[in-house]
Amino acid sequence: MKNYYITTPIYYCNDLPHLGHAYTNIACDILARYHRLDNKNVYFLTGTDEHGQKVEQSAKSKNTSTKELTDRMSKNFLDLTKILNCTNNDFIRTTEERHKISVHKLWNILLKNDQIYLDKYKGWYSIRDEAFFDEKELKKINSEYYAPTGAKVEWIEEESYFFRLSNWTDKLIEFYNKNPDFVAPDTRFNEVKSFVKSGLKDLSISRTTFNWGIPVPNNNNHVIYVWLDALQNYLSALEFPDTDSKLYKDFWPGTHIVGKDILRFHSIYWPAFLMAANLPPPLRIYAHGWFTNEGNKISKSLGNVIDPFQIINEFGLDEFRYFLFSQVPFGDDGDFSIKALVNRINNDLSNDYGNLVQRVCSFIYNNCNGEIEIIDNLINEDEDLLENSNNIFKFYKECMDKDQIDKAIKFIFKLISLANIYVNNQEPWKLKKTNPNRMKNVLSILIEIIKRIAIMTLPIMPNKSQKLLLYLNFDFQNINFDNYKVIFKNQIKIEKPYPLFPKYEK
Secondary structure, eight states: OEEEEEEEOOEEETOOOOHHHHHHHHHHHHHOOOOOOTTEEEEEEEEEEEOSHHHHHHHHHHHOOOHHHHHHHHHHHHHHHHHOOOOOOOOETTTTHHHHHHHHHHHHHHHHOEEEEEEEEEEEETTTEEEEEGGGGGGEEEEEEEOOSSOOOOOEEEEEEEEGGGGGGGHHHHHHHTTSEEEESSSHHHHHHOOOOOOOOEEEEEESSOOOOOOEEEEEEEEHHHHHHHTTHHTTTTTTTTTTTTTHHHHOSSSEEEEEEGGHHHIIIIIHHHHHTTTTSSSSEEEEOOOOOOTTTTTTTTTTOOHHHHHHHOOHHHHHHHHHHHSSBBBBOOOOOOOHHHHHHIIIIIIIIIHHHHHHHHHHHHSTTEOOOOOOOOHHHHHHHHHHHHHHHHHHHHHHHHHHHHHHHHHHHHHHHHHHHHHHHHHHHHHHOHOOOOOOOOHHHHHHHHHHHHHHTTTTTTTHHHHHHTTTTTTOTTTOGGGTTOOOOEEEEOOOOOOOOOOOOO
16 A cells, blocks of 8 residues: 655644635645545644744734643634544644654754854844745835735844755755656746745744744754744654654655745755755645635735635535635635635536436436346447546546646536436436336446546545435445446445535525
8 A cells, every 4th residue: 555645734823714724724635535545545734833923923912822822723723624524644733742852853963964053144034924035035115125925024133043055956956857746836846946046045044032932952042943843843743753653654755735825935945954854855745826805815904814614604514625626726826706606506516416416316216216226238328428437537536646636626527517418318217118127227327427426526525425425325434446447236225315415595
């Protein structure tokens, strides 16, 4: 069995979860579920990033202790994974002792390898991004400077430890050339390579102007820069520094799904840290885009932040999961609108997918006592539909293996469309009177196709897909993709179906 390690970024504990957090979590959960169905041993990690100046300032503004704030905020993100029905194996917090031990070990390895030195930092820093910026990257508005993310930056001067990032420019380019799929989509990878080719400067990796962080070993005046701290969570969860641990040996290196705003840290700093410590860099980094709300940038000041808990409560979890990954090509920016969500529910899910299931299963339940025999006398139309389903499954897997979730969904709905056309052409309601055996054959073919559709939608809409398989009395407890082409051989018994995706009519 092959191993597959997938992670979300760890989320800042200075505010409540929003749509972006839900989007990344669901993406990782879809891919984790998919690879489990593909007979892989999967480890799925998420968690919270609890250190840094931004968190410390947020606690002060709320008149609470930093520990109390992070405990409360971390629980919100843990609750989000449960609300989203995520199948993560672990939830890591950077305030945990296992993480501190792991970070100190990485620091000491880098220090031993002459990758860290003490100097003084002068430059522009964004507290919101927890990132340093060159002046050429900044935008000046009136007399103030702003980062590409829109965050205000400030000039700081302080003693700092530095990582010799400049030494890794050529080695990173060489690594990128040898691993052309390291960053996806390709447009993002081009941005990364362009930035590195322009030349890297040594990176400040400690701060002295705040205290909320992991202290530098043997120098409590410094705390470790939040990104050197945060990125190490991917190894902390695998029991690093124990490189003989089964978790570490089985699952590292892995795949990181991140927002495009933190791609630089994951695709440049992180592999450089690891290579400098003689550790393998990650296998792959997939950077997704941002959402707008009804065409407007999402921000607290505009009051248009999307609460995933509220959307799920009103429209349903599987409907929400489906919408996010059918509406926007994974990796691109996209727009969230209630109108588009309702259209997807009513058209794709209710009219197309739900109607196929309802018309076939209800017909069998009402006209055949809920049972249908398998007859192997296939005609060309039957064989064509089965063959098309096999080809579609092949394309679906190719897309999912490349993390192209939206493209995989399109193939599923192509099969749904073909199945609906087949129903209309074969007219089993007429065959009941004219050719009952042919009717049974048509219905058995359709149940087989519906089973295959349900297996492909399991990673995306797990609750509704399992409900559908229950209608078919299909044992999904140990299901995997090997079941896809195993055609029903015995009599099929159908449970009374209820609308899988009721129309939203509010």
